[in-house]
Amino acid sequence: MLSWWRTLCALALLNIGLWLTVLHLGPVGGAHAELQLALSGVYVLVCAYRSVLPRVDLERLVVVDTRLSSIFLGRAAATVAEICFALQLGLLVHQLGLHAGMPWVQTAAWAIPAFMIVAQGFCWHSVLTLNHITQAIESSLWAAGFSWMAVLLGVIALGSSGWVEALAICGILGALAFVAYVVSVDVPMYWRRYQHGRARGQAYMRLDQGARDAWQRRVPSGNWAAWKADALWLTPYFSVGVWVSIAMVCVPGV
Template sequence: MMTLDVSTWWSLLCAVALFNIAAWLMSSVALYRRQALLPPRAYSMRRLQLVLSAAYVLGCAFRSALPVFDVPRLCLIDSWLSSVVVGRSVATIAELCFVAQWALMLHEVSGSTGSRVGGFAALLIVPLIAVAETFSWYSVLTTSNIGHVVEESLWGLSAALLAVSLMLIWPRLSAKQRPLLSAWCLIGLAYVAFMFMVDVPMYWSRWLADEASGRNYLSVYQGFADVSGRWTVSHRLQDWQSEMVWMTAYFSVAVWLSIALVHAPVAQARLETSSGV
């Protein structure tokens, strides 16, 4: 039986997942109704944003219903769908789609304002996260948290590139669009601070503790066999407590940002904007 705390948390995740799916459906209807108001290229970009957002929304909903703590192979629901190989595969696809959304948004805004830095960053973000996902799989398969240190550092670096690019673009946008860009910059900077002050140090300390205890890691081959056929059901609060905060925020706020990107306004540069960074 689940403890009350774990049951309440899981119910919250499931409720948020259902809300997110409903929000995405409403978002798709709203985008269709706006078609006549958008330039053809802008509408095509937002339809692509909608498809990418669908993958992220559904991926996060799946992970909300079947939470998995990857390295110790813990899950809430006793099912093969709760295996790490399934959960990590879903997460990889969803996260690459989410990052592709940000890259598309940055590419569009950079093109409208003539920002070379933003255009370069837009090309770099998705490959960086693809490398981060590779290190995530390494950690998940071998149970060595050093891969997560690299993974989360690359996520933080990508967010920093995005935030800096948006700050450089900020003076180039029309005055009415600057408040939204400012909000995105603040969110990005807050995320970077969280990653490098909380998340990366957490995984680093876990790796140091494993090294100090002489933990034996799995090979990649052994790890793949392990994540495919072994999972441990746990309903204890102490097993999930370290994961609750980030999972709750990630499966809610991050999903809302994904849906919001579908309706990002068409970038309008200042009339006097000149070429440059």
């Protein structure tokens, strides 16, 4: 458990260093790149905060028992960061659609973050009520957004060449890998937790009760068994997810 947490802390430092490197040395230029850089900066910073003070929202699990580990505070920060990441994805497809000369793809690209922004509402519902079923819906909406992204990138790949085609194909593979993970790991995990809660008579909270509970209650745990299942998504979230965010800064503008 301690080694995993130390790994997350090391990732936080590495990711901040990578973002600063891109800021000072990377091929950043144009309005698209500047916006990507700003959005990525928010995502990198919040992921660093959540790496150093990891938590599992519905179970109220924390590694470090401090007010900064508040479930409510962490979820609020994550909401901002995930919206920034979602906007990055939409902007990426918009950029590639612009390079490929496909105006309708540029417009359709903004449906990608729309899925993910709606998902935030379901996420908050699950965090406040302790109902895992809406957490499963949240993950499904992220999968839907990435599926739509894969479709648009497929259109771009078919109608372009060179680096635009290559990047679109890489994006398709990444998006489909994410969808496969969500469908095979995330959603089943939350569904099992929902069923387990129902079986033991889980009492769901009202939104106001849940807000107070999420702000105040923390369950410190250094037991790897308690973290193992969520570590499967937390680790790539704070590593691969951040690297993708930083990489999107380097996509050439027009």
